[in-house]
Amino acid sequence: MAKRTDTKLATQLVTGGRTPEWTGPVVNPPVWRGSTHLYENMAALTSPSKPNADGEFFYGRRGAPTQWALAEALTELEPGAFGTMLYPSGVAAISATLLTVLAPGDVLLMTDNAYDPSRLFARGMLNEFGIETRFFAPSDVPGFEAMIDRRCRAVLLESPGSLTMEVQDVPTLARIARERGLVSIIDNTWASPLGLQPLSLGLDISVMSLTKHVAGHSDVMMGSAAAGEEWYGKLRRRAQALGQVVSPDDAALVLRGLRTLKVRLDQETSSALQVASWLQTRPEVALVLSPLLPGSPGHELWRRDFTGGCGLFSFILRKADAAARARFVDALELFGIGYSFGGFESLVIPVDPAPIRSVTPWPPGGVDAADRLGLRLSIGLEDPADLIADLQRGFAAMAAE
Numbered sequence: 001m002a003k004r005t006d007t008k009l010a011t012q013l014v015t016g017g018r019t020p021e022w023t024g025p026v027v028n029p030p031v032w033r034g035s036t037h038l039y040e041n042m043a044a045l046t047s048p049s050k051p052n053a054d055g056e057f058f059y060g061r062r063g064a065p066t067q068w069a070l071a072e073a074l075t076e077l078e079p080g081a082f083g084t085m086l087y088p089s090g091v092a093a094i095s096a097t098l099l100t101v102l103a104p105g106d107v108l109l110m111t112d113n114a115y116d117p118s119r120l121f122a123r124g125m126l127n128e129f130g131i132e133t134r135f136f137a138p139s140d141v142p143g144f145e146a147m148i149d150r151r152c153r154a155v156l157l158e159s160p161g162s163l164t165m166e167v168q169d170v171p172t173l174a175r176i177a178r179e180r181g182l183v184s185i186i187d188n189t190w191a192s193p194l195g196l197q198p199l200s201l202g203l204d205i206s207v208m209s210l211t212k213h214v215a216g217h218s219d220v221m222m223g224s225a226a227a228g229e230e231w232y233g234k235l236r237r238r239a240q241a242l243g244q245v246v247s248p249d250d251a252a253l254v255l256r257g258l259r260t261l262k263v264r265l266d267q268e269t270s271s272a273l274q275v276a277s278w279l280q281t282r283p284e285v286a287l288v289l290s291p292l293l294p295g296s297p298g299h300e301l302w303r304r305d306f307t308g309g310c311g312l313f314s315f316i317l318r319k320a321d322a323a324a325r326a327r328f329v330d331a332l333e334l335f336g337i338g339y340s341f342g343g344f345e346s347l348v349i350p351v352d353p354a355p356i357r358s359v360t361p362w363p364p365g366g367v368d369a370a371d372r373l374g375l376r377l378s379i380g381l382e383d384p385a386d387l388i389a390d391l392q393r394g395f396a397a398m399a400a401e
């Protein structure tokens, strides 16, 4: 099967990584398990033309066709990427990326809505290594620019923030970062490259937790970082120095999930829009935080920059205490209670960002200061009418003391 390079992302989900030498006669690359790679003779072992390069057998830590196929499929999906590194989790991808771009004495600028373990890594290990982190309000572009001084080396964005859903002005932040000599990184887990193409918008490195939408079946952990040639080379060297490798079994699971990413995301986005619109009509809800909703915070930027959505959004309860929120959650029968998103099944978790924020207020503007308790929903592939009926059960339980 000859490979075309002029196809759309939806087609590339189907064709990506299916290099004939890696797949043989089957459709998806089989699981190539192995630590030792054997050489034919001494000449092959010592040949200077036997590089430690992508797509070349060398040793298990460099991967084999299953991991190469997944990395290549992800690179094809990411316009502007030269290569993609795989890591054993999304957090591993974020920490290895930051350890690639930063050195002692540097300052990292981080959006205040960043995933909590990203913040913890910065405040913990990076701080111990003499790297300072400063947080900026996700929507404050002038504030971000004003913070840049000669020690600032990199910026980490997350858009929408995966708890509070602020959409950042990614192209403008990317332009400022480039003009001021910062390396720009985004956690693109919410959108995936189907919804946002960060390198095309001027960012340097796009990181994802593949655990979420890409794997899509809540049964495997993995992360990735995609970049142009210069940063990809540096990410690769640092990942090798840190001994980062993913198992071929896990790579096969993620590759299987990748093939159906678009249909799942399209369905989840459509269902999320229905559920979020219904929540907007409920008197128990102070504010729905979903960039998919016209009139919601971030919607205009989302329409301008994004080519798709997902099933993840949050909402803030009106006049509810912690016990009422717990009754709501415990009454749900279809939403599992769990810290993840992007699987085929719907999930709910409480949202209480105030203690982890540095510079942005919670609740957000327009919400009564007393209404602080939020919930995050990850809408899966169930019928949205059933999900709405489930949430109705939650509201009924909330009302019944």
Ligand SMILES: Cc1ncc(COP(=O)(O)O)c(C=O)c1O
Residues within 6 Å of the ligand: 089, 090, 091, 092, 115, 162, 187, 189, 190, 208, 209, 210, 211, 212, 221, 222, 223, 339, 340
């Ligand atoms: C936005 C975001 N980035 C990164 C991660 C980390 O991914 P992983 O759980 O694969 O380590 C998560 C996990 O919840 C996340 O929500």
